[in-house]
Amino acid sequence: MTAVTTERPSSVPSGPGPARARAGRRRASPLLAGRRRLFWPLVLPALLVYTGMFAGPSLFTAWLSLNKWAGAGPMEFVGLRNYRRLFADPVFEHSFVNTLWIVFGVGGLTFAAAFGLTMVLREMRGRKAARAVLFFPNIVPSVALSILWGFLFQYGGLVDSVVKALGLQHPPNWLGQSDLFRVIAIGLVWTSTGFYTTILMAAVDQIPPELYEDCDLAGAAAWQKFRHVTLPLMWDVVGVCAVLWTISAVKVFEFIYTFAGAAGQMPDASVWNTALYTYGEAFASDGVPSYGTAAASAVVMLALVGVLVGLIRRVMRRDAVQF
Amino acid sequence: MAVTTPGRPTRLSTFRARLSAPRLLGVPLVWLLVAFNVCVGLWMLLSSVKSASEIFTDPWTLPHSLHLDNWARAWSQGQFGQAAANTVIVVGGTALGTLLLAAPAAYVLSRVATRWNGGLIMFFTLGLGVPAQVVVLPLFVVLDDLNLIDTLQGLCLVYIASSLPFTVFFLTGFFRTLPVELEEAASLDGASPLRTFAQIMLPLARGGLITVLILNIIQHWGETVFALVFIQDTSHQTLSLALLGFLQQMQYNGADWGGLFAGVAMVVLPLLVLYVWLARRIIEGMTVGSVK
Numbered sequence: 211m212t213a214v215t216t217e218r219p220s221s222v223p224s225g226p227g228p229a230r231a232r233a234g235r236r237r238a239s240p241l242l243a244g245r246r247r248l249f250w251p252l253v254l255p256a257l258l259v260y261t262g263m264f265a266g267p268s269l270f271t272a273w274l275s276l277n278k279w280a281g282a283g284p285m286e287f288v289g290l291r292n293y294r295r296l297f298a299d300p301v302f303e304h305s306f307v308n309t310l311w312i313v314f315g316v317g318g319l320t321f322a323a324a325f326g327l328t329m330v331l332r333e334m335r336g337r338k339a340a341r342a343v344l345f346f347p348n349i350v351p352s353v354a355l356s357i358l359w360g361f362l363f364q365y366g367g368l369v370d371s372v373v374k375a376l377g378l379q380h381p382p383n384w385l386g387q388s389d390l391f392r393v394i395a396i397g398l399v400w401t402s403t404g405f406y407t408t409i410l411m412a413a414v415d416q417i418p419p420e421l422y423e424d425c426d427l428a429g430a431a432a433w434q435k436f437r438h439v440t441l442p443l444m445w446d447v448v449g450v451c452a453v454l455w456t457i458s459a460v461k462v463f464e465f466i467y468t469f470a471g472a473a474g475q476m477p478d479a480s481v482w483n484t485a486l487y488t489y490g491e492a493f494a495s496d497g498v499p500s501y502g503t504a505a506a507s508a509v510v511m512l513a514l515v516g517v518l519v520g521l522i523r524r525v526m527r528r529d530a531v532q533f
Numbered sequence: 534m535a536v537t538t539p540g541r542p543t544r545l546s547t548f549r550a551r552l553s554a555p556r557l558l559g560v561p562l563v564w565l566l567v568a569f570n571v572c573v574g575l576w577m578l579l580s581s582v583k584s585a586s587e588i589f590t591d592p593w594t595l596p597h598s599l600h601l602d603n604w605a606r607a608w609s610q611g612q613f614g615q616a617a618a619n620t621v622i623v624v625g626g627t628a629l630g631t632l633l634l635a636a637p638a639a640y641v642l643s644r645v646a647t648r649w650n651g652g653l654i655m656f657f658t659l660g661l662g663v664p665a666q667v668v669v670l671p672l673f674v675v676l677d678d679l680n681l682i683d684t685l686q687g688l689c690l691v692y693i694a695s696s697l698p699f700t701v702f703f704l705t706g707f708f709r710t711l712p713v714e715l716e717e718a719a720s721l722d723g724a725s726p727l728r729t730f731a732q733i734m735l736p737l738a739r740g741g742l743i744t745v746l747i748l749n750i751i752q753h754w755g756e757t758v759f760a761l762v763f764i765q766d767t768s769h770q771t772l773s774l775a776l777l778g779f780l781q782q783m784q785y786n787g788a789d790w791g792g793l794f795a796g797v798a799m800v801v802l803p804l805l806v807l808y809v810w811l812a813r814r815i816i817e818g819m820t821v822g823s824v825k
């Protein structure tokens with residue numbers, strides 16, 4: 211007993227440097243050793259479920275995309291043939307273009323609206339209440355939102371009556387082939403703007419107000435304040451938002467799928483994006499399900515996310531402004 | 534005098550800023566958007582107790598008579614009752630199962646330094662970018678092997694696996710913000726590491742755990758892609774499938790808009806109650822990680 215107690219205090223100060231002392235403490239601490247024994251038992255259950263039911267299947271999809279498979283029976287390796295068939299399919303091409311429209315077109319409008327709202331909300335009375343209401347669509351299931359949105363544009367529905375009140379006698383058939391995708395796109399802007407506005411507002415709230423007071427003293431216009439103070443100071447957050455948007459934009463499914471409503475199994479192919487195409491190839495096509503092409507389309511989705519996120523990180527990378 | 538003068542131009546210019554064109558246009562526009570959201574909600578509720586023709590002819594008036602039969606019809610014929618029960622089971626099971634797996638993993642990933650931590654956290658985080666469509670095909674085979682196709686348990690398992698990336702990511706971040714001293718004190722008092730985790734860390738992390746639980750519930754309340762693929766029988770369907778099924782039925786049985794709105798209201802109202810009760814927590818939970 212006494213040997214231990216006398217030895218320990220003498221050994222710590224005799225260490226030649228702080229690094230040595232830290233290493234010594236790490237070796238001695240029973241707390242860390244005990245916790246290290248805990249590491250794998252606590253990580254493994256989550257890791258196994260995640261690997262077996264999520265990460266593993268993702269990899270398997272990549273393998274599946276190189277094979278021909280009808281759901282049962284042996285798989286036949288066909289190399290890149292699924293991809294060649296995919297890119298030769300005009301429906302896929304159209305779906306892919308639609309996905310790009312959602313990522314860039316809807317994304318552009320959403321971010322413009324979110325920035326605009328952030329700027330106005332920054333110094334507005336009742337901003338908390340306004341923000342809470344604008345955020346709410348974000349937690350409502352897309353199926354419900356899509357039904358409400360679609361109903362607004364029904365023939366003789368609310369939008370028609372507003373348009374007629376404004377003097378247009380023959381409102382377009384909003385849900386017809388030519389306009390449906392635009393209606394869907396605007397709906398997506400409506401449902402996603404609140405989320406990004408909230409994130410941007412949280413970032414703006416961290417900018418010291420003195421900077422804006424300085425701008426006021428210098429007589430800066432609203433746009434100059436935004437361009438030279440707000441934007442540089444929240445650049446990192448904008449980058450995060452862009453990544454989040456890219457991921458969720460490629461995933462958009464329910465909001466479009468629900469527009470099948472009165473038309474049967476799937477909505478009109480003109481409004482498909484790659485997510486719907488993948489689902490359609492695998493589960494809803496009339497003939498034999500083509501799992502190979504579906505997998506290839508899924509891999510294209512994943513690759514699109516990967517490429518875009520990589521690009522965003524490259525474009526957004528620059529020295530963060532310290533404040 | 535010397536003190537007051539510097540303040541003056543500021544006040545004058547903020548006054549001018551208040552009247553500037555962007556604000557004059559912007560503030561009413563914001564309230565217009567807010568009003569739009571509120572109106573859509575009110576209109577949904579009003580329409581759910583109106584007759585089908587009234588929904589079109591008088592969208593903005595109070596209903597002439599309360600058509601509560603819309604709700605009854607949706608609940609029984611539209612099978613929203615069964616679907617609501619299924620959804621509660623699946624969503625509850627998923628939320629608890631996810632926490633049970635993710636909390637211990639996130640704890641050691643944030644607190645016990647081994648050479649694996651960085652890689653494992655990265656591995657989990659990468660899952661955030663994987664769309665459901667990518668995993669759905671092989672998952673079908675896996676669930677088929679386990680005889681879990683078209684069961685609530687199977688759907689639960691899929692939901693748990695797919696929510697692990699976000700939950701682990703969120704909770705590792707959260708555990709890092711907690712003080713280390715209490716753990717050290719507990720172990721000096723002779724508590725085993727497992728006990729330290731269960732009795733010291735979990736109560737400390739209660740705020741983060743509850744937030745992630747609520748977000749999980751919200752996320753799965755209306756989940757559609759996985760449910761569409763893995764649930765086939767209407768007696769096992771969840772709320773989003775019941776809504777889609779109701780829409781498809783209207784094709785054959787004629788447009789039952791009142792019933793449809795009642796169904797939509799059944800999906801949205803529980804979330805609205807949760808939101809009114811916990812708005813701050815939900816908003817912060819979903820957004821705070823991106824700023825800090």
